[in-house]
Amino acid sequence: MHSVVAFTDTYLPTVNGVTYTVQSWRERWLARGGRMDVVYPDADDYDPADGEYPIRSLPFPFYDGFRFGLPRVPRAVRDVDIVHAHTPFALGLGGLRLARREDLPFVVSYHTPSSEYASYLTSRERIESGIERLSESYERWFLGHAAAVVVPSEATRDDLQSRVGDDVSIRVVPNGVDIERFRPVDTDAFRERHDLTDAETLVGYTGRHGYEKCLSDIIDAADGLDATVVFGGDGPAREQLEARTRARGVDARFLGFLDREELPAFYSSLDAFLFPSPVETQGLVALEANACGTPVVGVDGGALSDTIEEGVTGYHYDLGDIDGFTAAIERTLSEVEALERRCLDRRESMSVEHAVDRLAEVYDAVRR
Structure with missing residues (x-):
């Protein structure tokens, strides 16, 4: 070696x-x-x-x-x-x-x-x-x-x-991805610790809250959906995101920085991971979510065009197309059980x- x-x-x-x-x-x-x-x-x-x-x-x-x-x-x-x-x-x-x-x-x-x-x-x-x-x-x-x-x-x-x-x-x-760490886990303790027990459908994102990641698109796309949006992580765009959430009246919860030990439970809690960032070189958090059995809805741009397998590990939408983002989330939620099985089938390759x-x-x- x-x-x-x-x-x-x-x-x-x-x-x-x-x-x-x-x-x-x-x-x-x-x-x-x-x-x-x-x-x-x-x-x-x-x-x-x-x-x-x-x-x-x-x-x-x-x-x-x-x-x-x-x-x-x-x-x-x-x-x-x-x-x-x-x-x-x-x-x-x-x-x-x-x-x-x-x-x-x-x-x-x-x-x-x-x-x-x-x-x-x-x-x-x-x-x-x-x-x-x-x-x-x-x-x-x-x-x-x-x-x-x-x-x-x-x-x-x-x-x-x-x-x-x-x-x-x-x-x-x-x-x-460390597939020994990132795998489906029980989420009851995580949901209780972060006051999420009242939410039936969860969609969300974790990672740096940077302006370049277009995270406000998540708020816009979730407006009108029967789902709770969960943000893990922190960064300079957080204040703007919280203000947009209040203005839109979207049910969104900001959990702040999460210890890495909590991430498998975070991903496992979600019905869909939302990833609007067009600047990723791979999008590691998308693969972590997939390893936990969670499909990803992401922008068809940058590395996410390849990282997300259309109809297999999630769905894409075009950058800036908020209606398309909403439709991709809805489609993912309607197929979540089948997408979960396909994500888990690909664990070894990632x-x-x-x-x-x-x-x-x-x-x-x-x-x-």
Whole structure:
């Protein structure tokens, strides 16, 4: 097994899709007898385990929970075969520096288009457009140094390839779901703890409440449905969502941040998971919901066009088509038992173990 060092700008105790992927891949890689060190921004409330190396960092004022680590390489990181960057930014540059210094294969995971962060830096359209162009140019430069770029879906591969050209080798490796954790579970305790026992039909979403995710479309689509909308998570758009809920008179409950241990019960409580975000590179929460037997209604855009199998694990609607969103929710609710069975039939194919098999193939290829 190869010895790998991963550089990431987000890691424990922060919980998000990138952290989950890095942690779950590392656990499986170690279990297979390999080595995967992690270099990440330090945090006061997390004690590193063996092979985890915190780098001095500063809070990033434009993005809550994100810390800006210095692009350094810890002295303890040595004798590695492959450098794997999960970010094009600060610590990703540290990984690139190590790879070039030691003449090592450099692999990059493409989790989020860097241009999407422009909206966190300014609200002025002209400045935002300028930042986006600079971000895309920088992204092409950074990815151009990679022996392989790893993306979580075919849709993301096709989009990225069209922007960076054929000289960049792009490989699809799904992030994968821990199917031992994410499975159908009893929901009585969860529903009672969050005052949901009075709701007969539940639809909802969990994750970051970002403006780019179009979550207000959920409120608009649910207006008039005989269902309760449940939001897990938090973020800058939450206040706007709550105000829209009051204005529409929609029965919506905001649960706030949920511990990861609660997520299987959250997904299992839902009759349909609603996902209007057009900016996902895979949409890991959609796969987590499916692994719990919950179908997904999502926008036909970005990676969700592939992540959701039409009529099998859920249904799509066109971006901005609120009536179409409502119709897709209604259809899903009318077929929920059949969709649930089809979701569960696909659990094995979405597992982390399957993802790490694909990751190992990428590592083997760049080491040849």
